[in-house]
Amino acid sequence: MSDNDIPSVIETASEDREGAAIRAEFWLDADVTFLNHGSYGAVPRRVSAAAEIWRQRMERQPVLFFQETLAPGLRDAAGVLAPFLGVQADDLVFVENATSGANAVLRSLRLAPGDTIVGTDHGYGAVRNTARHVAAMAGAALVEAKLPFPGTDPADVVRAIDAAIDGRTRLVVVDHVTSPTALVLPVEDIARLCRRRGVPLLVDGAHAPGMLDLDIAAVGADWYVGNPHKWLFAARGCAALWASPSARGDLHPPVVSHGYGAGYLAEFDWTGTRDCSPYLAVDAALAFYRSLGPARLRARNKALAAEGARIVAGAWQTEVLTPPAMAGSMALVALPFAVEPTREAARALRTQIWHEHRIEVPVMAFGGSCHIRISAQIYNEPADYHRLAEIFRR
Ligand SMILES: Cc1ncc(COP(=O)(O)O)c(C=O)c1O
Structure with missing residues (x-):
């Protein structure tokens, strides 16, 4: 696939199927819902090759x-x-x-x-x-x-x-x-x-x-x-x-x-x-980044993170904790149940979500509670957040 073959980014997050189209550019396993670009990134194949x-x-x-x-x-x-x-x-x-x-x-x-x-x-x-x-x-x-x-x-x-x-x-x-x-x-x-x-x-x-x-x-x-x-x-x-x-x-x-x-x-x-x-x-x-259209990519990821957070918080009947004025391509969502605000408890919940659902999403212990931090990168699409939303739907 050359740079020119990468499909253009669709700007309306809710109709966005860009994630599925671009996914093959990455090494990510096909059956993984990857909502943690923030911790370590994810390297495109062509960058590994270079x-x-x-x-x-x-x-x-x-x-x-x-x-x-x-x-x-x-x-x-x-x-x-x-x-x-x-x-x-x-x-x-x-x-x-x-x-x-x-x-x-x-x-x-x-x-x-x-x-x-x-x-x-x-x-x-x-x-x-x-x-x-x-x-x-x-x-x-x-x-x-x-x-x-x-x-x-x-x-x-x-x-x-x-x-x-x-x-x-x-x-x-x-x-x-x-x-x-x-x-x-x-x-x-x-x-x-x-x-x-x-x-x-x-x-x-x-x-x-x-x-x-x-x-x-x-x-x-x-x-x-x-x-x-x-x-x-x-x-x-x-x-x-x-x-x-x-x-x-x-x-x-x-x-x-x-x-x-x-x-x-x-x-x-x-x-x-x-x-x-x-x-x-x-x-x-x-x-690779430029081939995706930097300004549109950033706007698309930010919009998708916000929409993803709304999807998850809506299903869980909880709150999005990221104020729009301070939002980037990640968002924090409150969990629908109390988790002890310790690193160990946060890790245990992350591990459980991964092993039971093949969804990779970080759990953050902060401010007396634990929260989910979702991310949105070019390989994500709204369906990823719907999958997360279902696991604790109320
Ligand atoms: C704010 C901040 N600083 C530093 C780091 C550490 O990055 P690295 O592992 O590349 O040193 C992270 C990792 O997520 C981070 O979020």
């Missing part, structure tokens, strides 16, 4: 590959990805995943006892842990702004973060799209706040590339990390870290290697021998 070609090139002459091909290849790949993200190629480096990019920024902080890092209670667990770790090493602390939930409003988010910042705050870290609650946070407003308060900002945009119309430079943060391997269809293990030119003097990758002290690109482009094929094949991911 990454495999890079791996074979690496094996044909490994020394030549690592000593001559890789460095310019990485810069070429950054040159392809950077304009899509609204940044300059020389300001963008590849890292394995969003966790690694956030680690680079957080572990490069020079904190003193009493300093604080401000995050939110909707932050991603691994990044919260990293912030806790670097704070603990320095006698500093992670302070988490409590965002109103449910019924979250963008202005309340900014107010809550503002209230958590004080004279000891050395960094604010926020998600662009929150993991446990699927909220698109007002990162431009948060960046304005941080500039006004004189505190640098790291945006964890793990879900943003491909889900949102993203222009990283326009966000106004100091650092931004995003995962092309989620909503941009890149091969897995492909994240991009952007650092504003004024915010990279002290920035080092989590793994320090030969490039130490030789500048941002030298430090991040070589962190030891590794498989860089997901980065090198990012052009194939972008080509």
Whole structure:
């Protein structure tokens, strides 16, 4: 199938059969209802094939590959990805995943006892842990702004973060799209706040590339990390870290290697021998994404997530917990019964749904309860949400 053969996206979600038509482009098993694009993405076959070609090139002459091909290849790949993200190629480096990019920024902080890092209670667990770790090493602390939930409003988010910042705050870290609650946070407003308060900002945009119309430079943060391997269809293990030119003097990758002290690109482009094929094949991911029509794809996925949430909440007689003003291609739906709000209970319910129904959907423990987080990607269609709706219909 060539790019031109991909059928055009149908915009009305309720009539949408696009998912079925495109499904064969992905490796996903035919009998799986896959409503969790958010956690790890799903890689199209043609992107895997492009990454495999890079791996074979690496094996044909490994020394030549690592000593001559890789460095310019990485810069070429950054040159392809950077304009899509609204940044300059020389300001963008590849890292394995969003966790690694956030680690680079957080572990490069020079904190003193009493300093604080401000995050939110909707932050991603691994990044919260990293912030806790670097704070603990320095006698500093992670302070988490409590965002109103449910019924979250963008202005309340900014107010809550503002209230958590004080004279000891050395960094604010926020998600662009929150993991446990699927909220698109007002990162431009948060960046304005941080500039006004004189505190640098790291945006964890793990879900943003491909889900949102993203222009990283326009966000106004100091650092931004995003995962092309989620909503941009890149091969897995492909994240991009952007650092504003004024915010990279002290920035080092989590793994320090030969490039130490030789500048941002030298430090991040070589962190030891590794498989860089997901980065090198990012052009194939972008080509696939573009072939679907980026603006229409984003609008279609957002509309389908909203419709899917309405279908499920309607059948379960519960509520959609994602406010339209903060919605992307995922949505949170309340369960029709109480589940203990622990990670273990959430995992047990996810496992049960998978084994009994072959529906893959994450269960999120948050705010004193457990909720279902659905997602909508090009391979989904309304029938997927109807299948989920039936399992707990009231
Ligand atoms: C907000 C957020 N940050 C970070 C991550 C971690 O991404 P990765 O596993 O690529 O590091 C996720 C994963 O879903 C996420 O939702």
